[in-house]
Amino acid sequence: MASEPFNRPNSSSSSFTLVGVPSSESFPTCWGILFCSGYIITLVGNGVVLLVIGLNNSLRDSIHLFLAMLAIVDVVMVTSIVPKMLSIFWLKSTEIGYMACFVQMLLVHSTTSVESGVLLAMAVDRYVAICHPLRYQAILNRQTIAQIGLAIVVRALLFIVPLTRMVTNLPYCRSRVVPHSYCEHMAVAKLACADPRPSRLYSVAGSSLIVGMDMAFIAVSYRMILKTALRKKSCWKAFSTCGCHLCVLLLYYVPGIVSIYAQQFGSGISVHAQVLLADLYLTLPTMLNPIVYSIRTKQIRQAVLELLFSRKIHA
Template identity: 60%
Template sequence: MEPVSRKQITKTYFFKMALVPSNHTNSSSLYFSLMGIPGLEASHVWMGILFCSMYIIALLGNSMILLTVRLDQTLHEPMYYFLCMLAVIDLVMATSIVPKMLGIFWLNSVEIAFDACFTQMFFVHSATAAESGVLLAMAFDRYVAICYPLRYQAILTHQKVTQIGLAILLRAALVMTPVTWMMKHLPYCSSNVIAHSYCEHMAVVKLACADPRASSQYCVVGSTLIVGTDTAFISVSYGMILRAVLRLAKKEARLKAIGTCGAHLCVMLLYYVPGMASIYTQSFGQGVAHQTQVLLADLYLTLPPMLNPVIYSMRTKQKRVFKLFGQRKSLAEPSV
């Protein structure tokens, strides 16, 4: 007997799901089928190796930051608390999509339950919105530290940091819950095959039978408002920081002040540039190859979680997060 190809399985599943009546498509017993990266099926195994490596690095790097800040009392400062928030969000973001992606790439596990799909969508959107909020909080932290160093501890108390963190989570949930709710209550009566490696909003929207413009427009406008508002305040913060730095008399002091912001600026560029490129390519990039759109969306959710710990560790003071483990190891090893 001739073996059944992946393409034939997908087509068979597509046909079976197409027969499901439209008034039953919102049942939790139904499934979507994720295609991975359409057009690059032959490379799925190698793609899996790439994303698995990125995921492992992200897990190790962000977990190391969390554990080290927890163990080292000298790192219990607002700057490192915000860094821990960023690490948690990065872990949530990567974990929301990579395990399922690896199942698709390596095990041909293409099915995802209806409710699980929208749960994944909620966590992905909420994590991206929360990360933008944390980047804004980190910019505010640098602004206070450089412009008001004597009042830093009084302004950014532990209570204030906790309130900022809760506000970031609340904003992300309030803005992104309507997107998931609207998407879940749309009828899906034709194809249930998602041409993507995870339940990306625009990829799922294309499967709806009803007019999805309200959901699509809300997602684009909501994302633009969050990113636009946050980047505007970040720009104002760094404008004030730059003005304060230029007033410093000593060149060494100016370089040190600018250096403390370098890692944060790199992380912001790494997050916002591919993020907005992914959003607008999915929405308006009809001339961009679909596999390019999918790859860009996948990298947007996996590259920052992998590189953020690396970028922060390159700063002199942040290297303590990694050096601490070397010190603990050397103390634990018996002397010869």
Template identity: 75%
Template sequence: MASDPFKCPNSSSFSFLLVGVPGLEAFHTYLGILFCLGYIVALVGNGVVLLVIGLDDSLRNPMHCLLAMLAVIDLVMVTSTVPKMLSIFWLDSTETGYMACFVQMFLVHSTTSEESGVLLAMAFDRYVAICHPLKYQAVLNRRTMIQMGLAIVGRGLLFMAPLAWMMTNLSYCRSCVVLHSYCEHVAVAKLACADPWPSNLYSVAGSSLIVGMDVAFIAVSYGVILQAVLRKKSCRKAFSTCGCHICVMLLYYIPGVVSIYIQAFGSSVSVGAQVLLANLYLTLPTMLNPIVYSMRTKQIRRAVLKVLFSRKVHA
């Protein structure tokens, strides 16, 4: 009897098949155009931020270091998903290797944790800068920044290490077809022979704990900041900046939280809607972060103009 071509053998040599956005296959070309444009915006925006921070020696304060770290994380996050997504949408290249799938999963979920950590660090930076400006250099010194950076990256890696171990030790025998446009944890876990509830429980609990703690501390930081600036007569600039930061954070956290719980428990929501929400959750913040956090900063705008002007002069 011929074997089912969509059955996955109990081996690490097989490949998974990613379907893109289930139910919207007829619109894959147009979705590819939208995500390609978003990818270009994310690459250009974050690339410009890294370029000017790297070239301009005056951009070495803690906030600019966090902006550079955020840009690197955004580039890793969007590059780990969108190119493969575009190959599915435009070239019908659905196959992805066993290890490549888990590497992508590791990068996606670890960078989302790291991005949340950077947003928390940026909220703390603004709290110190606005509420305790005289202590800013003493509190956020070089040593503290290095420790914060290591803690952010370390938390993301430590969160993903047990999940990656659990996922790679599962046997996959139900199907090779992943109903997603990238190797999202829950979508892959559904293909396991055994009940994947331990990995699902760990993922939901870990994500809820990380997001819950970060959002709580961010809310407290911005609450104190807004309370402080409202006491001042000239608070429009600080209020505008904090308002933009909060809006971008809401665009990151709300789709992220909804996506986590829908993937785990939202059986009544169509798979296509789940996948689209997950894709937007990974791509939209990477487009907006350089604009809101960097290009609205006067020093970075001046540095960008300086780089462009100097190139024009030497051309």
């Protein structure tokens, strides 16, 4: 007898089963240790950044406010997936409720869009600071920063809310086993007994537009920064800083783009590799961002040392 479709959370069988990392069931403890270690590093690193920015009144310029936004987004992003992944690897708790799955989907994909927007805002901030230093305060004042932050969040919601609604409204009557470590929208949509192509095409088109636009503006910003740095004969510092930033950007964008297009159009990439790529672009950059963007910043590094030093004095 065919399974009946469900699309209501009050159904007793309204849940999905997450596989984790497919074809890696023989060593789940290792994956758990790996992701747990990364999660702790992410929480500590971003927590330190938020703490020093919150306590230090001198860290209120635009770049540090953008760094605080990035830290908040990173914490929300990894917290939306890693605890559930650890319960899969260590506790064999693979089931996730119907509504919980779509809430996780909303959080994951909205934070990825917000993160891309914040990375673009930070690149523009560095462009204005280096190429137009005399107008920096006038261009990037508190009101402008608030408007940029609001625009980034609104853009993410305008993209992901319709997508989540499209996937939520699909009837699910086939296998409810999601071959993924979290409720990735394409992996969930493939389980529907209706045609999932509209939501998948919307996802690819929207993701391509957001990522393509952000990457283009980031590339232009860094090109102008390097061009200005070469004129000022400070190319070594500029190459060092931009090189680190671009490496983290590539770790964020490339696995995500490959994962999206591989799932949509099919490729020689195995499901195992696709899931690892999706997990990589959500967890690795969030662990590296505090180091590359924040701790390497002189003001934050000094604020961290002052915080540690003052604690030793009062101990």
